[in-house]
Each structure stands twice: as C-alpha cells, then as structure tokens.
Amino acid sequence: MSQLPNSHYILETRNLVKSFGSFVAVNGLSLRVRPGTIHSLIGPNGAGKTTAFNLLTRFLQPTSGQIFYKGQDITHFGSARIAQHGMVRSFQISAVFAHMSAHENVLVALQRKKRCVYKFWLSESILKPLHEHADRLLDSVGLLADRGTLAGQLSYGRRRALEIATTLALEPEVMLLDEPTAGMGHEDVGRIADLIKSASAGRTTLMVEHNLSVVADLSDSITVLSRGQIVAEGSYAEVSGNPDVMSIYLGTTDV
Incomplete structure (x- = not known):
C-alpha cells in the first residue's frame, strides 16, 4: 500500500x-x-x-x-x-488580452471565476459588483489609473502586474x-x-x-x-x- x-x-x-x-x-x-x-x-x-x-x-x-x-x-x-x-498559474510570458483594457481583462477573469461567458451587455445590477471588484483588484496592484488603457499599451512590468490582478480574480x-x-x-x-x-x-x-x-x-x-x-x-x-x-x-x- x-x-x-x-x-x-x-x-x-x-x-x-x-x-x-x-x-x-x-x-x-x-x-x-x-x-x-x-x-x-x-x-x-x-x-x-x-x-x-x-x-x-x-x-x-x-x-x-x-x-x-x-x-x-x-x-x-x-x-x-x-x-x-x-491552484492557478501565471506564465513566464505575460498572458493578457492585448486588445482589451486592463479593466476588461480583470472582468474576464472575474466572470470566469463565476463560470459564465464574458458579456458586455449584462444588466448593470449584475455588472456593477464585478466592475467594483475589478477596480479593487486593479488598485491592489497599482493599476487603477490605467483601468481604461489597452493591455498591449502597458509597459512590460505593468502587464505583469495586470496578470497578477487577473490571477487574484480567480481567488487561488x-x-x-x-x-x-x-x-x-x-x-x-x-x-x-x-x-x-x-x-x-x-x-x-x-x-x-x-x-x-x-x-x-x-x-x-x-x-x-x-x-x-x-x-x-x-x-x-x-x-x-x-x-x-x-x-x-x-x-x-x-x-
């Protein structure tokens, strides 16, 4: 045995x-x-x-x-x-959606945690708590001021910070x-x-x-x-x- x-x-x-x-x-x-x-x-x-x-x-x-x-x-x-x-992994090469904003990247991760498809058109009553949670996560990694910036336009270090925020969104x-x-x-x-x-x-x-x-x-x-x-x-x-x-x-x- x-x-x-x-x-x-x-x-x-x-x-x-x-x-x-x-x-x-x-x-x-x-x-x-x-x-x-x-x-x-x-x-x-x-x-x-x-x-x-x-x-x-x-x-x-x-x-x-x-x-x-x-x-x-x-x-x-x-x-x-x-x-x-x-058990959640981040990768050696930054894995974020370059053509989505920092805020949208975190929203994707939050909705994935809830096991639902990412949708921009959900009702405000559903999206508001997710928006607020995303902003808290961005603030925790120093990216709140960049919430509307496309991920591909962030510096390399800030993209890695964004990746940490999306990882934390999954509550590992x-x-x-x-x-x-x-x-x-x-x-x-x-x-x-x-x-x-x-x-x-x-x-x-x-x-x-x-x-x-x-x-x-x-x-x-x-x-x-x-x-x-x-x-x-x-x-x-x-x-x-x-x-x-x-x-x-x-x-x-x-x-």
Missing part, C-alpha cells in the same frame, strides 16, 4: 518523472510545499523548473509518479480541473508564478516583488524565479533543481551555503 501524503503539505509530489524520449527532464522529483508559504523553485537553465510547473498544473502528463493537492491525488486531473480546485488558494520578474528593469522588479509579497498573504505561492535577490527577499523555503533532480532544500541561508548549490551556480565542480 502506498504511503499517504503528509497532511502538513498543501502540495506534494512523489517521485515525479517526465521523459521526452531518452531525455529525462524531471527525475524523481519529491517536492513538498507547506500552506501559507512562499516556496521558490530555482536552478540553472535546463534544470527542469518549467517542466515541473507544467506537470503540477497538468499541461504535461507525468511519465510516472504522483501529485497530491490538499491530500488528494490529482495526478490525472486536467488543467481546468486543477484551476477549479484553487495556491498561486504558481513562472519567472514573474523575467526581463524587467530594477524598478519593475522591486514593484512586482512587493506585489507578490502582498498577493501571497493568506495563500500559498510556488514560484520559479531566476532573480536570486527576489528569491532571498520573498521565500520561506527554496528547492534547488539541477538536471531534473533536487540537490538542496531549505531557507535561502541554508541553500546558498550548500556546496552542491555553489558548484551549480559558480561552476566549481561538475555537478
């Missing part, structure tokens, strides 16, 4: 493997994420981080292994069912962020890091992030991957001082 998932973890994988032919992208991943924490997944390019995210959110089918969410085996759930259960219990600060300047990185911290209050965040300064500032726990395997776990102080991690990032040995 297989061992039950640990009730102390909101998200857990058991010996997760993903192979593409002879190439093993994720090799025996046993990840454990505690509820209410910010947990970062880091590693060099090609370490398997995004593949792991694709497995967790069911955009990829694992070759073997299991995924548990709140104690339930979700290994064979579809991606839509995963989101309905409260677990928020998965894939490289949220990729391609940003210093000022935008600081703004998005602050948004992630505030958005993570009262929920669990699993984050793939390349900016180690952001990882150090935000993370409660860190998992380091290399070649699809975990090489270290713990706080930033613990993993940054780990000889295997130092060799991966500094190239002191062949790991």
